[in-house]
Structure formats: structure tokens, C-alpha cells
Amino acid sequence: MTKPAHELDSPPWRRVDGTIMATARAIRKVYDLALSDLGLSLPEASLLAFIADTEPQTQTQLATRLGNGKAALGARIDRLEQMDAIQRRPDDSDRRVWLVHLTERGREVVNAVNEIDRHVREQLRKGIGRTEREQLARTLTRLQQNVDVMWKSAATASSRRTND
Template sequence: MAESPDSASVDHELDAPPWRRFESTLMATSRSIRRAYDLRLGEIGLNLSQACLLAYVAEHGPVTQTHVAERIGMGRAPAGAIVDNLSDRSLLVRLPHPGDRRVWLLSATAQGLERAARIAEVDMALRTELREGLSREERHQLAETLVRLQSNLAGVFERHAGPEA
């Protein structure tokens, strides 16, 4: 059987077409993982962003919307839209902040806590599937590599911000 251009061996990653380089593979894998989570979480009426926000509030609440947005790596406006949606569905409530009446605290409702428990079950099951065939050592090595990559990215962002940041 003849090899397709996509499956031909490449002597070096730099000689590979852009769609076969490490970063492209990493980004494609990340998108696939997100799609898998959205698919599974859709069975309980949530997407990954909603599930992350609800799970965080269920575990750490009551917390401010700004705090949640920062902790889960989301902008304040998108987080606000998700909070509105989860609040409309009686999964979260906004409570007045006792020390600052301009600020609202987010807290999970009883229904939100139940849904957070289901999120944890979905997460555990999917992580088990994703890790199939990967040893603990391989997962640790990948995690270490990704942490170094994140550190490199932080440097990119710092250099891009420049001295006026």
C-alpha cells in the first residue's frame, strides 16, 4: 500500500508540513479533548465552560464572578454570560457581598451541587478513557513538558506586553 503524503515519514519535525508539527498536533488534540468534554457534558445539559464555572463555584463558593473568571482562565464578560445562564437554570445564585454592595458573590444551589457531582463523574469517566494506554510515567512526562511550554508562553506574553505593561 502506498503511503499518503500525510503519513510519509519525516526526517525532522522542522521538515514536516505545518499541520504535522508538535504545536499543531497539540492544538488539534486540545480541540478534540474540548469536543469530547462538550459531548459528554451535553448529556447533563452543560458545555465545558459552564461545567468548569459551576464546578469551581460548587467547590470554592461563595466567590466573586471576577475571581471565578480569573481562576478558570476566562474573561469577565464571557463568565458573566455563563453565570446568567446557570442562574436562569437555578444552578447558581448571586448573593450580596457583605463587605461591598457593588459586588455579588456566586454560590451553587442544591441543584447546582447535584449537577457538580455529575460533572465530577463525567470528568472521571472521560479522563479514564483519555488516559487509556498511557502509563503514569508517560503522563508525568507529558505534564512536565506542558508546564515548561506554559512557562515559555508566559515569557512570550511578557515580552509582547513590553516595558510599559
């Protein structure tokens, strides 16, 4: 079998976008494995770290800021609450509203998550210099912007079809 002259002529699994998706899946698996000793998945660890870096927020605010569905985020919050890593408490200014707070146990878990993250990133970056990472970050940011435009366009088109 001859190799195509250009990667754009390659089958989907050999194109850059295929490589990005495969790499993202592999990185996710590495993080999930590294976090498994803490009993966490990457989305759960990310949620904990986000809560640690911000003021207490409602579940709806967290879902919006993290780009998660309310149901999926609710399940994560339930699980983290069972682990005593977070706690829902009524908002002092509006007792109908519940805010998600990090517990002392949650702070300990976040410290362990940060150490795991540091180690994984160190391993992922081996042989890749800062300039290369900066260029990659710019390229991936542009790619994400393109995806966002495509997503909004598709959602608008879907909404039009539903309303017709």
C-alpha cells in the same frame, strides 16, 4: 511524497505543536459532547466545579482566577443561574458586592460533571501509564510557561506601540 527526516521539518499540521492544538480541540469536543446531556459546555462545567471547590467569590474574582474575560464569564454565570445551578447573593460584609454561590441543584450537577469527567479521563488515559502522564504534564507545564512569557512579551510590545 517523502516524509521529512525530522518532525521539525514537517509542515505545521504535522509538528508537535500542531498535534497538541488538534488534540486539545478534539478533547474539548469530547467533553462538550459528554456534557451536552446536562445542557453544559466544558467552560460552564469547569466554572461550576471551580465554584464548588472554593468559597463564594465575586464575578471579578472568578474571572481573574480562571483567566477569563469578565463579559464571557458573566454570560456563563447568567446561563448557570438560569439553570438554577448557581445564585448571586449580596455579600454580608458589603451589600454592594455580589458573590456567586452554588445551589443545591448546582451540587447535583457538579456530581454528574465529576462522574462524566472521571469517565472521559479514564478513556483518554487508556494505554498511557502514570510515568508517561507525569512526563507529559511536566513537558506541557514548561510549554505553558514559555507561552506565558511570549504572551506577556507580546502584550508589553503591543502596549508600547499603542502608547507611542
